[in-house]
Amino acid sequence: MKIAFRASPRPGAQGALHELSSRYGQTPAAEADFIVTLGGDGTALEALHETLAMPAKPVFAMRTDSSTGVLCNSLRVHGLIERLHAAARVELPVLQAEIEQAGGRSQVLFAINEIVLERQVFQQAKLSVAVRGNGDPMNINGDGLVLTTPIGSTGYNRTLGGPLLPLGSSLMAVTGKAIGCPLAWSPAVLSDHEILDVEVIEAAHRPVQIATTSETIPNICRARLFRSPDRTVTLLVDGEAQSRLCTLFGRQR
Structure with a gap:
């Protein structure tokens, strides 16, 4: 071996x-x-x-x-x-972001636990957020948004008041960061078949970056966020770790 x-x-x-x-x-x-x-x-x-x-x-x-x-x-x-x-095999979904930066450059990045869109400067970010095919976009002001997978929902997402997603579920969570009008926004749970489109309003004056645990890309104009349709990663867990994960996520083995 x-x-x-x-x-x-x-x-x-x-x-x-x-x-x-x-x-x-x-x-x-x-x-x-x-x-x-x-x-x-x-x-x-x-x-x-x-x-x-x-x-x-x-x-x-x-x-x-x-x-x-x-x-x-x-x-x-x-x-x-x-x-x-x-060890038991746990297949983890992968998030994908298709990004357009100021100047028209396009990039793709991937994340295992979460993708964070956040302001780069003191001014709040202004974002137009839409779930593709589900009605009109919502405009929000705040520090940003977090899209998370089930395995990532126990981390940064929870510190922002986001929901805990069942391990192994076909779900994603969208959680706001210091949204300026909290009554107009609450964390949302989406099917992992949904696509989230985000456009940065006044991007030149209120710049926004996108970040994962492995990289940060500045000056985003727009981003399309979704579960990657053809990528997963495999985590191996022994009996002790599996029991701990099931307890953490409120699920029986």
């Missing part, structure tokens, strides 16, 4: 990397059967993003001391091969 290890720069993760790679070897990700991460959720998400270019490459995350790891299994050096074979 070939394993590619990825570790955060923290000393605990680097020490575990040395011990595990000495025991099991270190293989380039493109040639590996599994990617094993050492750290917390940030390291796991970086590896999951890496697998977008390597379809069906599963990620087994292990949490090191002082790291936050909702997505992570416990760190143990012994028995890794057996744990990888016994």
